[in-house]
Amino acid sequence: MAPSRHAAPSAEEHLRRNTVGINKETVTNVSSTDFPGHFPGEDHAFSIEQFQSAFSIQFHRNEANDASFSLIGIDASLANAFRRILIAEIPTLAIEDVFIENNTSVIQDEVLAHRLGLIPFNGGREGIHNFLKWYKKPEAGEDPYANSFDWNTVRLELNITCTVNPDAAPTENDPLKAYNHAHVYARDIVFVPTGRQAEHFDGENAIRPVNPDILIAKLRPKQTINLAMHMHKGIGADHSKFSPVATASYRLLPLIHITRPILGADAKKFQKCFPEGVIGLETVTREDVSKPGSGYEGHLGELKAVVKDSMKDTVSREALRHAEFEGKVKLGRRRDHFIFSIESTGQWDSDELFLESVKHLKLKCKKLEQQVINMVQ
Amino acid sequence: MPREEYQVPTTSGGASAGAMTRGATGGERHDSRAVMTYICGDCGGNVTLSKDALVACPHCAGRVLYKERTKRMVQFEAR
């Protein structure tokens, strides 16, 4: 057993351990080291209370389809697990089967089917999350329609024919004016409720494309598209059309540490090396000058560079490219501060999605725990 | 990919195939008169031809005729 002396590292040491160093051409101190036995005399054993006190969340924005928040005090493996689950394992509804009765357009059947699959849909939350269940594809020999019920399949139709517009001028070149229904948009897809879907998905809650202006195909007169579609639930790991997020990503909080003063014209140049709002310019005060060895002596009243908001930084390392800042600035990232950005495609709310992802990880562990118990019986 | 395999149209085979696939396709009938509609390559008009007819478009005398798209339903996976 590791020794139980609980020596706590100083705040500086803690920051040093938590910082990933970003140098001109290398990245240093990448792996986490908070394991028992790595630092003799320190206790890094897992304790839920310690985790709870060290962990915090800060929201930056929370719109329906776009949420940005920080997870502070968590390890990369866990943050990454949440991100991976967000992308690949949260069930979503999307078009899976396309039954083409007639397609005389120039878009090939399979290309059309592929495009339809990628259209994101929206609908009543309660209906989609609770009423609709998984669909199991029937085995090769069975009747292909045996497993489709109102609680696992949603039917949509697309029937459109392009005709000549009699009211248009004879020399009209614009196909939108010369023909009717020359462009087939996602809004032309019709939802056909079956069974109990009529109650769950009526009015506001109808299954509809998130963006009705998605162009599916272009037609010319006498060309027609007649098809029916079945939607099922699936996960992103199976096909990316089932991914509920446009993308979910995180970045680590950038750290900019100005070790020696940057003054005057240098300070202005330094400010230009970073995006707007990251570096601010302030005047050197009497207080700064009075600190011995700070480097501000004799520069009372000059402009100095100060870090205002490092979160806005994109870490382009521009400052490391200039000789005048050599040795004056250290760039890094905080290893346990994750700034998540979740962009939902519309079927789930972004904040709901993260919660769902956490629940999913918990459920996964629960199921496996049971399996482990079974395994050793 | 089409879900159904292509079945060679025969008189006896056609009847049983028609019965099997009826529910899915909506029933393609095997017509012994073989009156088929084709699309003219030059003018785009519909051309009906019966067996042993001359291959020419009545409107524009073009001799390139295209077959129409099948009336059968085809299923695809949206992947």
Next chain:
Amino acid sequence: MPGRTKAQDDASSHDADMQDVPPSAQEEISQDAEMREDAEAEEEEEEEIETQRVRILPGSTDTAASFEFTDEGHTLGNALRYIIMKNPDVEFCAYSIPHPSEPKMNIRIQTYDGTAVNALKKGLSDLQDVCDVVAEKFWSERQSFNAEQGIER
């Protein structure tokens, strides 16, 4: 599925020879004494018939064991590894995915004290606790942020 070139029960060829590895906290044992058969549990008839997704790989002992998870990948593997490593009783913990085409994930746990299976169970349960804490904090932060910003959802 890619064809297997070796029989699955080829136990001894998977393990490194005990003399070549650095000194371990595990007891010196003769290879044949403690070798357990891979404990493939019979399919348990639960509410849904779930196939057994975790098994102990051959060559495992009480304190040093390799487990194979089916249908799991880096998502669970890395997270579980991190939590199990924070257990002071664990001498060694690592995970690997033997081949990217197969959905299998192996975790090896060697302990100073207590069984490897217990460490695995503790790891899974700790991970669930972490999820609880994260979910709770997330939801309360979200509520207060929404209240501050006047968002109604």
